[in-house]
Amino acid sequence: MGKILMKGNEAIGEAAIRAGCLNYFAYPITPQSEVAEYLAKRMPEVGGVFLQGESEVAVGYMLFGAAGAGERVFTTSSSPGISLMSEAISYIAAAQLPVVFVNIIRGGPGLGGILPSQGDYFQATKGGGHGDYHLLVLAPASVQETAEMVMMAFPLAEKYRNPVMILGDGLIGQMMEPVEFPEQLRTAPSDKSGWATSGMATRGSRQRNLVKSLFLDPEALNNQNLLLKSKYDQMRREEVRYEAYNLDGDYRVLIVSYGTMSRVCRTAVDNLKAEGLEVGLLRPQTLFPFPLEAIRAAAGGPACQAVISIEMSMGQMVEDVERAVCGIRPVHWYGKCGGDVPTPEEVMDVVRGLLDGDR
Amino acid sequence: MGKIFTKPRSLTDQPTHYCPGCTHGIIHRLVAETIDELGIEERTVGIAPVGCAVLAYNYFTCDFQEAAHGRAPAMATGIKRVRPDLVVFTYQGDGDLASIGMGEIVHAANRGEKFTVIFVNNAVYGMTGGQMAPTTMPGQRTTTSPLGRNVEEVGMPIKMAELLAALQTPAYITRQTVIDPKSIRRAKQAIRRAFEYQLAGRCFSLVELVSTCPTNWGMTPVEALAWARDTLLPYYQIGDFKVPE
Ligand SMILES: Cc1ncc(C[n+]2csc(CCOP(=O)(O)OP(=O)(O)O)c2C)c(N)n1
Ligand code: SF4
Ligand SMILES: [Mg+2]
Numbered sequence: 001m002g003k004i005l006m007k008g009n010e011a012i013g014e015a016a017i018r019a020g021c022l023n024y025f026a027y028p029i030t031p032q033s034e035v036a037e038y039l040a041k042r043m044p045e046v047g048g049v050f051l052q053g054e055s056e057v058a059v060g061y062m063l064f065g066a067a068g069a070g071e072r073v074f075t076t077s078s079s080p081g082i083s084l085m086s087e088a089i090s091y092i093a094a095a096q097l098p099v100v101f102v103n104i105i106r107g108g109p110g111l112g113g114i115l116p117s118q119g120d121y122f123q124a125t126k127g128g129g130h131g132d133y134h135l136l137v138l139a140p141a142s143v144q145e146t147a148e149m150v151m152m153a154f155p156l157a158e159k160y161r162n163p164v165m166i167l168g169d170g171l172i173g174q175m176m177e178p179v180e181f182p183e184q185l186r187t188a189p190s191d192k193s194g195w196a197t198s199g200m201a202t203r204g205s206r207q208r209n210l211v212k213s214l215f216l217d218p219e220a221l222n223n224q225n226l227l228l229k230s231k232y233d234q235m236r237r238e239e240v241r242y243e244a245y246n247l248d249g250d251y252r253v254l255i256v257s258y259g260t261m262s263r264v265c266r267t268a269v270d271n272l273k274a275e276g277l278e279v280g281l282l283r284p285q286t287l288f289p290f291p292l293e294a295i296r297a298a299a300g301g302p303a304c305q306a307v308i309s310i311e312m313s314m315g316q317m318v319e320d321v322e323r324a325v326c327g328i329r330p331v332h333w334y335g336k337c338g339g340d341v342p343t344p345e346e347v348m349d350v351v352r353g354l355l356d357g358d359r
Numbered sequence: 360m361g362k363i364f365t366k367p368r369s370l371t372d373q374p375t376h377y378c379p380g381c382t383h384g385i386i387h388r389l390v391a392e393t394i395d396e397l398g399i400e401e402r403t404v405g406i407a408p409v410g411c412a413v414l415a416y417n418y419f420t421c422d423f424q425e426a427a428h429g430r431a432p433a434m435a436t437g438i439k440r441v442r443p444d445l446v447v448f449t450y451q452g453d454g455d456l457a458s459i460g461m462g463e464i465v466h467a468a469n470r471g472e473k474f475t476v477i478f479v480n481n482a483v484y485g486m487t488g489g490q491m492a493p494t495t496m497p498g499q500r501t502t503t504s505p506l507g508r509n510v511e512e513v514g515m516p517i518k519m520a521e522l523l524a525a526l527q528t529p530a531y532i533t534r535q536t537v538i539d540p541k542s543i544r545r546a547k548q549a550i551r552r553a554f555e556y557q558l559a560g561r562c563f564s565l566v567e568l569v570s571t572c573p574t575n576w577g578m579t580p581v582e583a584l585a586w587a588r589d590t591l592l593p594y595y596q597i598g599d600f601k602v603p604e
Contacts, residue, residue, distance in 0.1 A: 023441045049440050053433070054466035061430040061463070065437025068424045069404065073441065091427050197422035197438070199445050201401035210416055212407075212425035 003178040008143045008168065009034035011179045012076060012102055013042060015150035018181045020189060021072040021100070022048030025062040027055055027081060030114045031170040032104035035076040056081040060088025067097040068211040070196030072154055072189055074100035078170075079108050079120050082128065089163055090129025093228070094213035096195070098157035101135070102150070102166040104173040107339050115339025116170035116260060121316035124167050125288040132225050134232045135165040136239060137287040139258045143177035145285075151185035156239070158190035160231050167287060169312065171260045171341065232289075241285035242294050245269060250303035251280035253351050254329075256295055256321050257310040258284045260341060265310055268347035278303070279351055287317070295324035306354045308332040310347060367391035369400050369420050376414060380580020382570040383411055383479060385537045387418055389547045390448070390477055393554050394421065403446040404438055406431040410452035411485040411572075429460025432467035435474040446557060447474040453494040454484040457517050461493075464523070468563050471528045475553045476565040478519065481572040482591060489575030493517045496590055501575070516594065520567045524600035528563070531556045532601040536569035536592060538584045545597075562603045569595050 043050035053059035066073040107113035140146040215221035262283040309318035318333040369391040403421040409428035416423035431449035484490040498507035535546035553564035571583035
């Protein structure tokens with residue numbers, strides 16, 4: 001299949017179908033309602049399930065029920081909606097259910113705005129709901145990568161029996177770009193007969209399955225949490241993804257940036273290079289697990305004098321960047337989160353400013 | 360001579376954690392008998408609530424999911440939409456269904472989701488120690504209405520069966536009780552009918568069961584049955600509130 005021009009939000013819907021996920025529950029919210037509108041038409045064509053729930057709270061549990069019954073299922077929403085789903089996300093992680101969430105972030109806190117933002121980094125990577133759990137968080141920077149990550153998300157969610165979140169922003173959702181849906185990313189669903197409540201007859205078994213999150217015995221709950229932790233540790237070992245840009249030369253500044261913001265940073269890196277200033281860019285593609293070691297190694301580059309986290313938030317990812325850099329270089333932050341994406345010129349000024357004392 | 364009385368096959372052998380005289384046990388039995396009679400154990404998925412029945416899955420032999428407080432109808436919707444061939448029932452208390460889960464139950468009923476709700480109304484939050492529920496009677500003392508429910512402040516108890524029957528979508532909505540052998544027989548028939556509507560793909564079905572919580576009512580089991588008869592039943596009237604055409 002060749003490339004087709006698609007809006008990010010529509011590509012999300014199509015990618016899920018191509019990944020073999022035919023069940024979608026959602027509640028409308030800008031800037032991603034096009035996903036629901038697209039799938040309201042498309043799911044019936046492919047014999048899938050489309051249901052507009054009465055709230056994101058309910059949608060969260062529709063996903064729980066469907067995934068618990070052993071079917072591939074996903075939703076899309078934006079920040080306030082994800083806040084409402086967070087109760088269910090905690091239960092879904094606890095019950096070890098593979099569910100894919102897409103958060104097309106809008107400005108916050110509160111009702112915030114409807115323009116792009118990266119203000120939900122903490123919510124996505126550090127919790128949102130209660131208890132010790134993590135989502136596996138993928139952060140695409142183009143429509144093509146969004147489609148690929150949506151397709152990857154289902155097997156990842158099944159590999160770990162854990163919810164996966166695609167963290168995009170309004171721009172990723174709204175922008176039109178050419179996209180191709182790679183055939184090899186279509187996967188067969190995993191065998192869920194050991195745990196899903198798919199009905200004993202379906203499994204040909206007399207062994208009933210239970211999907212639950214209550215462990216009243218302290219030792220049992222501790223063991224359950226150790227089991228979850230072992231999955232998160234495995235993700236830390238096996239799933240870290242990032243893209244390195246201009247990191248082989250003698251860069252004097254290391255930028256860490258993801259999603260839409262990283263595209264602007266890339267342009268800034270090119271422009272600064274043309275001026276004779278070498279700047280490296282490390283773009284995390286997974287936010288959890290976070291590329292701690294790669295960032296630390298890059299920060300240790302011989303000419304590197306400073307590290308900066310550039311994000312459309314008031315300084316969230318920078319805390320992980322500091323954790324990665326471990327004090328070997330000064331770590332800075334630059335960002336905006338009203339809805340305007342910082343321009344390449346702004347980024348260039350900020351980067352030059354970091355080296356000012358040096359001139 | 361054959362056996363004339365036995366434990367339903369769909370119940371496990373585990374002794375329940377319910378207090379002596381609690382009606383949850385009776386209701387479990389009625390549901391299990393129904394599952395046996397209809398021969399659906401192997402394709403049934405139950406959903407346990409947050410409330411005294413949170414461990415209901417320890418007593419049933421079929422597949423089970425454990426809900427978050429009030430969300431069972433959304434979970435049942437999720438299961439039923441992706442696996443319409445499964446038989447799905449939720450088992451919910453009055454705090455679960457009529458308070459925190461009011462939104463989920465109303466919308467599931469209104470969409471006409473084809474699952475069955477077993478709604479145990481004991482006019483109190485049993486599990487958390489007897490706090491006021493939306494179903495607590497006027498003047499009824501609970502740990503959070505120590506002077507009795509003041510309807511000036513918190514309104515009248517909610518009649519869920521009537522409220523849901525007011526929706527325009529076809530459904531089977533009935534209220535029964537389990538306070539004596541006769542009412543238990545009627546309740547059983549209603550539960551069976553509710554599952555049959557589901558099996559036929561007809562409609563949403565809900566059986567409200569006026570129940571007792573002797574522990575938190577501060578009564579003996581026998582006193583509790585009498586109080587349910589004299590105080591709850593005049594307000595929560597027994598009968599079918601909606602039957603599909
Ligand atoms: C979100 C949330 N809020 C509160 C609770 C605490 N809680 C557990 S059970 C319960 C009330 C249950 O009462 P009911 O549904 O009437 O069931 P019963 O125990 O009476 O059968 C509450 C408030 C909880 N588990 N989760
Ligand atoms: S607290 Fe009440 S509802 Fe709960 S088991 Fe005891 S008697 Fe039954
Ligand atoms: Mg109750």
